[in-house]
Amino acid sequence: MATSRYPRRGAPQVRxxxxxxxxxxxxxxxxxxxxxxxxxxxxxxxxxxxxxxSRDVVxxxxxxxxxxxxxxxxxxxxxxxxxxxxPALVNTDEAGNPVDxxxxxAKLLSTKLDVDYVTVLERLRRTDTRFQYMARAVPAxxxxxxxxxxxxxxxxxxxxxxxxxxxxxxxxxxxNLVGFLGTPLGDGTPQPLAGFERTFxxxxxxxxxxxxxxxxxxxxxxxxxxxxxxAVDGEDLTTTxxxxxxxxxxxVLRQTVYGARADSGVAIVMDSRTGExxxxxxxxxxxxNQPLESDEADLGSRAxxxxxxxGSVEKVLTLGALVDAGRVTPRTRLTVPASLARQxxxxxxxxxxxxxxxxLAGVLAKSSNIGTVLAADKFEGDELRDYLTAFGLGxxxxxxxxxxxxxxVPSGSLWTSQTQDRVAFGQSISVNALQMAAAINAVANGxxxxxPSVVRGTATTDSGQRVxxxxxxxxxxxxEEAARKTMLMMERVxxxxxxxxxxxxxxxxxxxxxxxxxxxxxxxxxxxDGTFTVSFAGFAPADDPRFTVYVVVQxxxxxxxxxxxxxxxxxxxxxxxxxxxxxxxxxxxxxxxxVEW
Amino acid sequence: MPSPVSTAALRQRAPxxxxxxxERARLTVVPRARTRAARVPFVSLxxxxxxxxxxxxxxxxxxxxxSSFTATSLEQRAALLSAREESLGMQLExxxxxxxxxxxxxxxxxxxxxxxxxxxxxDGSVEGDPVGARVVAPVLLDPRPAARPSLLDPxxxxxxxxxxVLSDGRGDAAAAERGGRxxxxxxxxRRAEKRAEKRAEKKAEKLAEKKAEKKAQRKAEKLAEKKAExxxxxxxx
Numbered sequence: 049m050a051t052s053r054y055p056r057r058g059a060p061q062v063r064x065x066x067x068x069x070x071x072x073x074x075x076x077x078x079x080x081x082x083x084x085x086x087x088x089x090x091x092x093x094x095x096x097x098x099x100x101x102s103r104d105v106v107x108x109x110x111x112x113x114x115x116x117x118x119x120x121x122x123x124x125x126x127x128x129x130x131x132x133x134x135p136a137l138v139n140t141d142e143a144g145n146p147v148d149x150x151x152x153x154a155k156l157l158s159t160k161l162d163v164d165y166v167t168v169l170e171r172l173r174r175t176d177t178r179f180q181y182m183a184r185a186v187p188a189x190x191x192x193x194x195x196x197x198x199x200x201x202x203x204x205x206x207x208x209x210x211x212x213x214x215x216x217x218x219x220x221x222x223x224n225l226v227g228f229l230g231t232p233l234g235d236g237t238p239q240p241l242a243g244f245e246r247t248f249x250x251x252x253x254x255x256x257x258x259x260x261x262x263x264x265x266x267x268x269x270x271x272x273x274x275x276x277x278x279a280v281d282g283e284d285l286t287t288t289x290x291x292x293x294x295x296x297x298x299x300v301l302r303q304t305v306y307g308a309r310a311d312s313g314v315a316i317v318m319d320s321r322t323g324e325x326x327x328x329x330x331x332x333x334x335x336x337n338q339p340l341e342s343d344e345a346d347l348g349s350r351a352x353x354x355x356x357x358x359g360s361v362e363k364v365l366t367l368g369a370l371v372d373a374g375r376v377t378p379r380t381r382l383t384v385p386a387s388l389a390r391q392x393x394x395x396x397x398x399x400x401x402x403x404x405x406x407x408l409a410g411v412l413a414k415s416s417n418i419g420t421v422l423a424a425d426k427f428e429g430d431e432l433r434d435y436l437t438a439f440g441l442g443x444x445x446x447x448x449x450x451x452x453x454x455x456x457v458p459s460g461s462l463w464t465s466q467t468q469d470r471v472a473f474g475q476s477i478s479v480n481a482l483q484m485a486a487a488i489n490a491v492a493n494g495x496x497x498x499x500p501s502v503v504r505g506t507a508t509t510d511s512g513q514r515v516x517x518x519x520x521x522x523x524x525x526x527x528e529e530a531a532r533k534t535m536l537m538m539e540r541v542x543x544x545x546x547x548x549x550x551x552x553x554x555x556x557x558x559x560x561x562x563x564x565x566x567x568x569x570x571x572x573x574x575x576x577d578g579t580f581t582v583s584f585a586g587f588a589p590a591d592d593p594r595f596t597v598y599v600v601v602q603x604x605x606x607x608x609x610x611x612x613x614x615x616x617x618x619x620x621x622x623x624x625x626x627x628x629x630x631x632x633x634x635x636x637x638x639x640x641x642x643v644e645w
Numbered sequence: 646m647p648s649p650v651s652t653a654a655l656r657q658r659a660p661x662x663x664x665x666x667x668e669r670a671r672l673t674v675v676p677r678a679r680t681r682a683a684r685v686p687f688v689s690l691x692x693x694x695x696x697x698x699x700x701x702x703x704x705x706x707x708x709x710x711x712s713s714f715t716a717t718s719l720e721q722r723a724a725l726l727s728a729r730e731e732s733l734g735m736q737l738e739x740x741x742x743x744x745x746x747x748x749x750x751x752x753x754x755x756x757x758x759x760x761x762x763x764x765x766x767x768d769g770s771v772e773g774d775p776v777g778a779r780v781v782a783p784v785l786l787d788p789r790p791a792a793r794p795s796l797l798d799p800x801x802x803x804x805x806x807x808x809x810v811l812s813d814g815r816g817d818a819a820a821a822e823r824g825g826r827x828x829x830x831x832x833x834x835r836r837a838e839k840r841a842e843k844r845a846e847k848k849a850e851k852l853a854e855k856k857a858e859k860k861a862q863r864k865a866e867k868l869a870e871k872k873a874e875x876x877x878x879x880x881x882x
Contacts, residue, residue, distance in 0.1 A: 124738070187732045555777020635772065
């Protein structure tokens with residue numbers, strides 16, 4: 049009976065069972081998928097869901113500026129973009145047919161963006177890529193203008209991406225200190241390569257922020273998700289450099305080096321009272337906007353990295369120390385022979401003379417090596433060495449400039465009486481230019497040596513050192529009286545009759561200074577190679593010093609000495625600084641210490 | 646504590662005391678007064694509220710969307726304007742570059758004096774050295790053109806003609822000219838010297854080439870001299 053009643057469909061219980069099994073199978077597939085989605089990795093799916101229709105953007109932090117002491121920019125950041133083209137889109141018209149638009153677009157870009165026509169054309173014709181740089185570091189306003197122009201003419205396929213620009217408005221001014229950035233990475237992260245840019249990168253760079261919001265059709269959804277982490281902009285770095293003065297010093301230095309057909313030169317202007325470096329110029333230098341066009345050797349600061357024997361400028365320190373120790377006075381009478389035989393060699397003077405009678409002031413004014421050695425004989429033990437160390441020689445200045453060499457003051461067994469003889473007039477000792485300027489500045493500052501500084505306030509270098517005007521210390525090296533007597537002796541150096549450097553005078557002002565002409569030691573032969581370092585260090589107004597200026601020229605080929613090469617440069621720089629800071633002449637009587645007896 | 650018996654007796658007695666009053670105060674069920682509230686105003690109020698709410702919400706949303714569009718476009722405009730301000734600032738900075746200012750000043754005939762003078766306004770006296778302060782010299786503003794990389798001046802290739810072929814000395818003359826174009830006269834001098842040395846050696850070796858080489862040597866020396874003179878003149882100027 050049963051078989052006749054349900055001939056085709058089979059028994060209902062069987063059908064039900066089959067139906068339930070099918071439903072159970074489908075449901076278990078759903079269940080399995082549910083477990084997979086919710087149980088195994090719910091986080092990533094939630095994130096994928098959230099990312100749908102939302103946009104993440106980086107809020108770039110602006111890099112801090114590097115400023116001079118008056119707030120003038122030495123380096124500043126400008127919003128920039130890179131212009132990118134998709135060659136496939138460029139060479140396709142609205143209907144999707146291939147066309148050759150590369151020449152027209154290349155023409156537009158090369159005229160508007162200062163890029164090479166042929167390079168751009170080649171890039172636009174490439175078929176194996178859809179990403180080609182057209183121009184990099186384009187100011188944002190200019191790029192927007194060009195893109196509008198291109199769109200108006202029907203060119204498609206141009207986009208922009210962030211590419212910040214670092215500009216150095218004054219070009220080579222203080223470039224050796226400020227440094228430069230390399231080409232930024234693809235995401236716009238700057239690459240500091242030299243100078244302050246690199247040393248103080250942590251302070252300058254800041255932290256990028258981020259924003260995330262929902263978008264629809266390119267517009268923000270008002271009540272949609274919106275989270276913003278504000279960017280923290282980099283902090284400015286204020287230096288003690290005076291941009292205008294630095295510019296002038298660099299130009300005068302260049303002219304001096306040209307005139308002397310020299311290898312290189314350094315000029316430093318210091319505020320005598322605070323030790324702030326108003327100008328630290330190097331030649332050869334480079335244009336910070338185009339660092340690659342210069343020799344790699346010129347990208348650092350020679351004032352800090354090159355050490356040399358200071359020569360006669362060092363006599364100021366020797367004689368100042370002798371006066372301070374009470375062994376001599378500026379009027380001490382010395383009988384200077386034509387040459388002085390010492391243990392290992394004989395010492396001579398730069399000028400031929402018989403036996404002459406010079407006072408100590410005369411020894412300095414005429415720059416007599418023999419006279420200095422005779423006076424230095426009055427030192428006891430390592431006294432001279434202690435004084436030189438107190439003046440800051442042989443110890444890095446640590447002002448925050450990269451690659452400083454500390455120089456050498458011989459010590460221990462190397463400090464023999466022969467060494468002392470030579471050190472007394474500036475040989476067998478090596479210094480960097482800033483050390484020497486700070487040492488001479490101690491005499492200018494009434495015997496108190498102030499640490500030099502190039503950064504205003506404080507800043508932390510990449511090695512974790514705190515530098516700046518707030519961290520400087522000062523110490524008394526000479527008594528005030530000894531410093532004054534040394535100044536009076538130095539004033540005789542620029543006297544037309546008594547001294548050797550009348551061309552270092554500044555008209556109307558009392559100037560104290562000292563020339564230096566030192567033989568240069570060559571590391572190749574381990575000897576003096578016959579070339580010279582000529583220099584002039586001094587300060588003005590002599591009786592109330594405001595500025596200490598030090599000019600060093602390496603290897604002049606015109607036969608000039610410290611007085612004739614560095615002296616005039618000193619005079620120009622000092623005259624400019626006095627005018628710029630409106631320092632009036634002191635109108636007192638200049639020193640008239642006797643030089644002979 | 647009172648016994649349970651006495652309490653029960655009290656209860657039985659109590660209602661009997663104020664039976665009439667209790668009877669009067671007893672509540673009775675009255676039929677509910679059914680008032681029919683007008684349905685139309687209520688329905689229309691609710692409809693109005695509902696409609697008002699929906700339409701208001703719609704309008705509010707639309708206006709928010711609208712202001713969001715405006716905000717976006719204003720933001721874009723602000724970005725554009727700040728970019729423009731930045732590029733104008735950059736132009737300004739370029740004009741304020743000490744080098745640019747100095748060049749313009751020098752073109753106007755201004756010079757940097759050797760020292761400042763101070764005019765005392767109270768008595769009209771001048772402090773400083775008026776004669777010395779007037780000594781002026783123009784500042785050399787531009788660097789010399791960069792020296793040509795040595796790569797562009799490879800050592801001259803000297804081709805010695807085979808036996809019987811006349812030498813016209815052209816290779817040497819060309820090399821001398823290449824050296825002469827170099828900006829660094831010192832380099833030119835050095836090169837000329839080196840060349841002269843080489844040639845002196847060669848002279849001894851090859852008497853046949855002597856004449857042509859002498860000519861080239863003189864030419865190179867003259868050129869180097871001229872270059873040095875010109876450079877000196879430039880410096881003095």
